[in-house]
Amino acid sequence: MTQFKGSHILSVNQFDLDSIHTIFSVAERMTPYALREKRTRVLDGAILGNLFFEPSTRTRVSFGCAFNLLGGRVAETVGMAASSLSKGESLYDTARVLSTYSDVIAMRHPDAYSVREFAEGSRVPVINGGDGPNEHPTQALLDLFTIQKELGHAGRGIDGMHIAMVGDLKFGRTVHSLSRMLCLYKNVSFTLISPKELAMPDYVIADIENAGHKVTITDQLEGNLDQADILYLTRIQEERFPSQEEANKYRGKFRLNRSIYTQHCKSNTVIMHPLPRDSRAQANELDNDLNSHPNLAIFRQADNGLLIRMALFALTLGVDEQLEQYECPV
Numbered sequence: 001m002t003q004f005k006g007s008h009i010l011s012v013n014q015f016d017l018d019s020i021h022t023i024f025s026v027a028e029r030m031t032p033y034a035l036r037e038k039r040t041r042v043l044d045g046a047i048l049g050n051l052f053f054e055p056s057t058r059t060r061v062s063f064g065c066a067f068n069l070l071g072g073r074v075a076e077t078v079g080m081a082a083s084s085l086s087k088g089e090s091l092y093d094t095a096r097v098l099s100t101y102s103d104v105i106a107m108r109h110p111d112a113y114s115v116r117e118f119a120e121g122s123r124v125p126v127i128n129g130g131d132g133p134n135e136h137p138t139q140a141l142l143d144l145f146t147i148q149k150e151l152g153h154a155g156r157g158i159d160g161m162h163i164a165m166v167g168d169l170k171f172g173r174t175v176h177s178l179s180r181m182l183c184l185y186k187n188v189s190f191t192l193i194s195p196k197e198l199a200m201p202d203y204v205i206a207d208i209e210n211a212g213h214k215v216t217i218t219d220q221l222e223g224n225l226d227q228a229d230i231l232y233l234t235r236i237q238e239e240r241f242p243s244q245e246e247a248n249k250y251r252g253k254f255r256l257n258r259s260i261y262t263q264h265c266k267s268n269t270v271i272m273h274p275l276p277r278d279s280r281a282q283a284n285e286l287d288n289d290l291n292s293h294p295n296l297a298i299f300r301q302a303d304n305g306l307l308i309r310m311a312l313f314a315l316t317l318g319v320d321e322q323l324e325q326y327e328c329p330v
C-alpha cells in the first residue's frame with residue numbers, strides 16, 4: 001500500500017511493512033491527543049459515518065472517539081433494524097447514499113466480504129470494522145502494534161517470536177487477520193490450539209506456511225504453551241454457530257487462569273485477547289484472577305485501538321502532517 005489518502009482499508013493483505021511502519025509512527029504521534037495533553041481540530045467539519053450492523057463495544061466506540069479527538073463529528077447507525085438494509089436495500093445503494101453524507105465510513109457487518117461490496121458503492125474511504133468471520137484489519141493492526149510494544153519493552157522483536165493462538169480459530173476473524181499480517185515478518189512460530197472442529201482455516205495456514213513460518217496444530221492447551229512469547233486467546237464466536245447448543249459444546253474447553261499460566265507459560269509470556277472475553281461461568285476462557293497480572297495486555301490492546309484508528313483517519317483523509325497546525329488549547 002503506497003497511498004493512504006482516499007483509500008479503503010478492507011483487508012490486511014493491503015499492507016506491507018512500510019505501510020505498517022507509517023501507520024504505527026502516526027499512531028505514536030496520536031498519543032498526546034488521546035491522553036488529552038494536547039488538542040487538535042484537524043478534522044473540524046468532517047463527518048464519520050459509523051455503521052455497525054453487528055454488536056460492538058470497542059471497535060464502534062473507539063472509531064467514534066478517535067474521530068472526535070481529531071475534531072470531527074460522528075453519525076451513527078447501530079443495528080440492521082435501524083437501517084433500510086432491513087427493507088432489502090442493497091449495500092451498493094446504501095453506500096452511494098451514505099457516502100454523500102460522510103467524509104469517511106467505518107462499517108461492521110455479519111457477512112464476509114460485505115464491507116468490500118459496500119466500498120464499491122462508496123465515494124469516500126471505507127474502513128472494515130469486521131466482516132463476519134472473514135477479517136478485522138484494524139484489530140490486527142492494534143494487535144501487532146501491541147505485540148511490538150510489549151516485546152519491545154523486553155528488547156525482543158516480532159521476527160523470531162512464538163505465538164500461541166487459542167480458541168475458536170475457525171470463526172475468529174481477529175486471528176485470521178493477525179496471522180496474515182505476521183506473514184510479513186520472519187521466522188515466526190505458530191502454535192494453533194483449538195477443538196478440531198474449530199481449527200484455523202486451511203487457506204490461512206497455507207499463507208502462514210508459504211511465508212516460511214513453523215506451524216504446530218493441536219487440540220491440547222496444557223503442554224503447548226511453554227515456548228509462547230505471545231498467548232493470544234479468543235472466545236467461542238457463538239453468533240456464527242447454527243445454534244446455541246452447538247456453540248455450547250466448545251465453550252469452556254480452554255480456560256486460562258493464574259494457576260495454569262504460572263505452571264505452563266514462561267514468566268514473560270504476554271497474554272492477549274481481542275475482547276470481549278466471555279466471562280460467563282460456562283466459558284470463562286480468560287479468568288479474572290489474571291486481571292492484575294502485569295503480563296495481561298488486553299486493556300493495553302484496547303487503548304492502542306484508539307491510537308491506531310486515529311492514525312487511520314488521519315492517513316485516509318490526508319491530514320497526518322497537519323495535526324500540529326490545527327492544535328488549540330486543551
Ligand code: CP
Pocket residue numbers: 055056057058059060130139274275276
Ligand atoms: N475486539 C472487538 O472487535 O471488540 P468489539 O466487538 O467490542 O468491537
